[in-house]
Amino acid sequence: MLSPDSFDSILLAPCGIYCGACSGYLRPKNKCPGCRIDSETKPTYCKSCRIANCELLAKTESGFCYDCEKLPCQRLKQLDKRYRTKYNTGLIRNLMIIKEKGLDTFLKLERKKRTCVNCGSIISIHHDNCTACSP
Ligand code: SF4
Numbered sequence: 001m002l003s004p005d006s007f008d009s010i011l012l013a014p015c016g017i018y019c020g021a022c023s024g025y026l027r028p029k030n031k032c033p034g035c036r037i038d039s040e041t042k043p044t045y046c047k048s049c050r051i052a053n054c055e056l057l058a059k060t061e062s063g064f065c066y067d068c069e070k071l072p073c074q075r076l077k078q079l080d081k082r083y084r085t086k087y088n089t090g091l092i093r094n095l096m097i098i099k100e101k102g103l104d105t106f107l108k109l110e111r112k113k114r115t116c117v118n119c120g121s122i123i124s125i126h127h128d129n130c131t132a133c134s135p
């Protein structure tokens, strides 16, 4: 079981996804290390992500899309819509919290939101319930 104490800013993707609560990161085999860490096991769709590889992102000081003059660009809007609709997670909203309240506050909020009150495991963004203790 991954401890929620492991919540770390290196696992915050430029688009506002918290990779530490991604099912790709949480799975035991072929684990993705997170958007900001290079690895052989990173899924191709994340390696070739148009947001992570965006040339305007490379010019930002923070390394987050909130720092970009084009925010919200079409690709971020599409991803944000998919995450809001399918996973009840607003990526642009996440980015605004990081921008306005800082990384530490965002991580504290995210830890609270993603920690199972029943067993203490991290609940994946991509699942409605805790896979460690729900049937
Ligand atoms: S699969 Fe993509 S979103 Fe998930 S941890 Fe890896 S880089 Fe992050």
Ligand code: SF4
Pocket (backbone or CB within 6 Å): 050, 051, 054, 055, 056, 057, 058, 064, 065, 066, 068, 069, 070, 071, 072, 073, 074, 075, 076
């Ligand atoms: S918001 Fe800016 S930095 Fe982020 S993907 Fe769009 S154009 Fe690139």
Ligand SMILES: [Zn+2]
Pocket (backbone or CB within 6 Å): 116, 117, 118, 119, 120, 121, 130, 131, 132, 133, 134
């Ligand atoms: Zn649980």
